[in-house]
Amino acid sequence: FINTTDGRLYVYELNNLPLGDATVAALDVDKREWQQTGIASLPVQLHHHDGFWDETSGKYLVFGGFGNKRFNNTFLEYDIPSDRWDTLSCSGERIVPRYFSGMAVNKSCEHIYIYGGMGNESGEQSVGRNYLHDCYLFDRTQNSIRRLWQKATDHRMVVARDMILSPDEKYIYALCYPEYLSDTYLQLYRLTVEDGTMKALGDSIPMRSEEIMTNANLYYNPLTSEYYCATTEFDKKGHTVIRTYVLSAPPVALEDICSYSPVSFSNTIQWIVIGASLVLLAGAGWWIRKRRKQPETPVKAETAVKEEIPFEVQKAETQQKEELESSVVRPNAVYLFGPFTVIDRNGRNITHLFSSRLRQVFIYILLHSSHNGVLSASLNEVFWSDKPDDKVKNLKGITINQIRKNLAELDGVELVYNKGYFKLVFTDAYCDYFHFRSLKNVEEVETEFGVLLMRGKFLDGMDAGMMDHFKQKVEEFLCSFLPLEIERLYQQHKYDAVIRFCHILFWVDPINELALGYCIHALHHTGSSQEAILQYSLFVREYKQMMNEEFPVSYARLMNQNPPFHQ
Incomplete structure (x- = not known):
C-alpha cells in the first residue's frame, strides 16, 4: 500500500516468518531504497483479506481472511510508528467470517463497504464454505456495523480485494470470478448499494486460478478516468506471471454496445x-x-485407405465413443471412482462446495448407507473425538445441515436420520459406487465396467484410514474379477476392452504380471507394437522401484508365450 503521508510504498507479511524477521518494509520511490520498518506479526495467516490505507488516522486497516483452518471476521489496524497490530471493537451486527471478500471506502474514509466472499457462520473450515451475496456498512465515525442486504443467489463467485465506490455512494464496482475453476475469468460488476442489483460491465478477463496465492485487484485512476486490473498468477512450479489490463470509464454493458444502430x-x-x-x-x-491454375495435390495412400472404411463402421465407432464419453460424467450424480465429484441436476460441478472434512463425513455416511447407515455416536468418535461434547454437537449439526444444503442441488438423494442412524437414500440420483455393487456379479459387463471404472481408482486421493476397509474390499474384488474378465475378452478378440481393463488392474496392482502379458499381446494385435514396448518399459521400472530387483522376464519371452496366462 502507498502511505500518502510519507509517500513510500509499504509491503507486509502477517504470518509465517521466523520470529524477529522483518514483516514490514518501506520503499523510498525516489531513491529506490528499501528500509525495514517493523517486525510485528499476527498469530495466524489471513489469506485473501481486505485492506486499505486510512490517511485520516495514519493507519493500515485489514478485514477477514483465511488461516489455520478458520475464516476471519475481525477488523485489525496496523500503526507504523509503534509497529503494532490492534483489534478494533465494533458495535452493531456481526459479519459472517469470510475470505475472498471485497472492500470499498468513500473519500472521507468514514464508510467502509464489505461485500461477498466465502465463509460460514461458525468460521470453521471443516464445516464447509458458502458463497456469500451480502453487503455490510462499517461506519468509522460510530464504529458500528450494519448489514445493508443479504440475498440467496446462484452467484458462485468471489471478489477481488479492492472495490471502487462511486462518489455519490450509490454504486460499487467489483471484479468477481469463480475461483474454483482453474481456467477462470474476471468480470466487472456494478452493484447497487441500496438493493444489491448486479450488472455485468465490460469484457471478461481470462486468469489461471490454481494456487491460493493467485491474486487479482481493481484500481481506478480519476485523473485519466480509467479502471485498472492487475492479476498475479502462480503455478505449481513456482513461476509467476503478472498482467495489467485497462478499461476506460464509464464501463458499459454488452447490451449497451449492441444498442447502437449501424x-x-x-x-x-x-x-x-x-x-x-x-x-x-x-x-x-x-x-x-x-x-x-495449380495442379491438384495427389491423395496419399494412407488417406485413400482410411476413406475405404465403410461409413456405417465409422458412424458406429463415433457413436460408441460419444456414448462412452458422455456416460463418464452425467448430471445429478455422485462419483467415488476417480476424483470425488458431485454434479448437480443442471450438469454443474459443485464438488467445490464440499470442504475436506465435509466430503469425508459425506463419503463415510454414503459407504455405510448400503446397510443401516452410520450411528450418530460413531460420527462423534471418528471425526470429533478430540472435541468437548458441547462443541461436538454444534459441529456435527452444522456439518449435517451443510451436507443437506449441498444435496438440495440434486434430485432424488436425501440424508435421513432414523433411530439414531444417518443414511443417504438415493432414488433418482446416480452413484457410481452403488452401481458398481449392483453390477459386480453380472457376467456380461465389459461396457458397463469400462465406463464405470475409466474415471480412476476408487476413492482416489482419499487417504483417510477410515475408508481403508472399503477401498480394500473394492480392490480385492477387482483383483479376483478382472483377470477372469480380461481372459474372456481376449478369447473373444475384444482387444480394446482388454487393454482398458488391464490398465484398470494396473491401478490396483501396478506389477500384475498377468495384466502385463495380456496388455502387450492385445496392443500387438491392434498394431500398436511401439505402445506395447513402452508399456513393458513402464512396468519394468515400476517393478524395480517396488521390488528392488530387476523384472526377470524379457519382452521377447513374454511375446513368445501364448495366452491364456491365467492359471
Missing part, C-alpha cells in the same frame, strides 16, 4: 467499409484464379 455511422465510415470490402473481394478473386 445507421449512426457517418458517410465517411460507410465508404471506408465499402472500399475495404471491394479490396477483399478483388483479392479473393485473384486467389481463386491462382488456385485453379
Whole structure:
C-alpha cells in the first residue's frame, strides 16, 4: 500500500516468518531504497483479506481472511510508528467470517463497504464454505456495523480485494470470478448499494486460478478516468506471471454496445467499409484464379485407405465413443471412482462446495448407507473425538445441515436420520459406487465396467484410514474379477476392452504380471507394437522401484508365450 503521508510504498507479511524477521518494509520511490520498518506479526495467516490505507488516522486497516483452518471476521489496524497490530471493537451486527471478500471506502474514509466472499457462520473450515451475496456498512465515525442486504443467489463467485465506490455512494464496482475453476475469468460488476442489483460491465478477463496465492485487484485512476486490473498468477512450479489490463470509464454493458444502430455511422465510415470490402473481394478473386491454375495435390495412400472404411463402421465407432464419453460424467450424480465429484441436476460441478472434512463425513455416511447407515455416536468418535461434547454437537449439526444444503442441488438423494442412524437414500440420483455393487456379479459387463471404472481408482486421493476397509474390499474384488474378465475378452478378440481393463488392474496392482502379458499381446494385435514396448518399459521400472530387483522376464519371452496366462 502507498502511505500518502510519507509517500513510500509499504509491503507486509502477517504470518509465517521466523520470529524477529522483518514483516514490514518501506520503499523510498525516489531513491529506490528499501528500509525495514517493523517486525510485528499476527498469530495466524489471513489469506485473501481486505485492506486499505486510512490517511485520516495514519493507519493500515485489514478485514477477514483465511488461516489455520478458520475464516476471519475481525477488523485489525496496523500503526507504523509503534509497529503494532490492534483489534478494533465494533458495535452493531456481526459479519459472517469470510475470505475472498471485497472492500470499498468513500473519500472521507468514514464508510467502509464489505461485500461477498466465502465463509460460514461458525468460521470453521471443516464445516464447509458458502458463497456469500451480502453487503455490510462499517461506519468509522460510530464504529458500528450494519448489514445493508443479504440475498440467496446462484452467484458462485468471489471478489477481488479492492472495490471502487462511486462518489455519490450509490454504486460499487467489483471484479468477481469463480475461483474454483482453474481456467477462470474476471468480470466487472456494478452493484447497487441500496438493493444489491448486479450488472455485468465490460469484457471478461481470462486468469489461471490454481494456487491460493493467485491474486487479482481493481484500481481506478480519476485523473485519466480509467479502471485498472492487475492479476498475479502462480503455478505449481513456482513461476509467476503478472498482467495489467485497462478499461476506460464509464464501463458499459454488452447490451449497451449492441444498442447502437449501424445507421449512426457517418458517410465517411460507410465508404471506408465499402472500399475495404471491394479490396477483399478483388483479392479473393485473384486467389481463386491462382488456385485453379495449380495442379491438384495427389491423395496419399494412407488417406485413400482410411476413406475405404465403410461409413456405417465409422458412424458406429463415433457413436460408441460419444456414448462412452458422455456416460463418464452425467448430471445429478455422485462419483467415488476417480476424483470425488458431485454434479448437480443442471450438469454443474459443485464438488467445490464440499470442504475436506465435509466430503469425508459425506463419503463415510454414503459407504455405510448400503446397510443401516452410520450411528450418530460413531460420527462423534471418528471425526470429533478430540472435541468437548458441547462443541461436538454444534459441529456435527452444522456439518449435517451443510451436507443437506449441498444435496438440495440434486434430485432424488436425501440424508435421513432414523433411530439414531444417518443414511443417504438415493432414488433418482446416480452413484457410481452403488452401481458398481449392483453390477459386480453380472457376467456380461465389459461396457458397463469400462465406463464405470475409466474415471480412476476408487476413492482416489482419499487417504483417510477410515475408508481403508472399503477401498480394500473394492480392490480385492477387482483383483479376483478382472483377470477372469480380461481372459474372456481376449478369447473373444475384444482387444480394446482388454487393454482398458488391464490398465484398470494396473491401478490396483501396478506389477500384475498377468495384466502385463495380456496388455502387450492385445496392443500387438491392434498394431500398436511401439505402445506395447513402452508399456513393458513402464512396468519394468515400476517393478524395480517396488521390488528392488530387476523384472526377470524379457519382452521377447513374454511375446513368445501364448495366452491364456491365467492359471
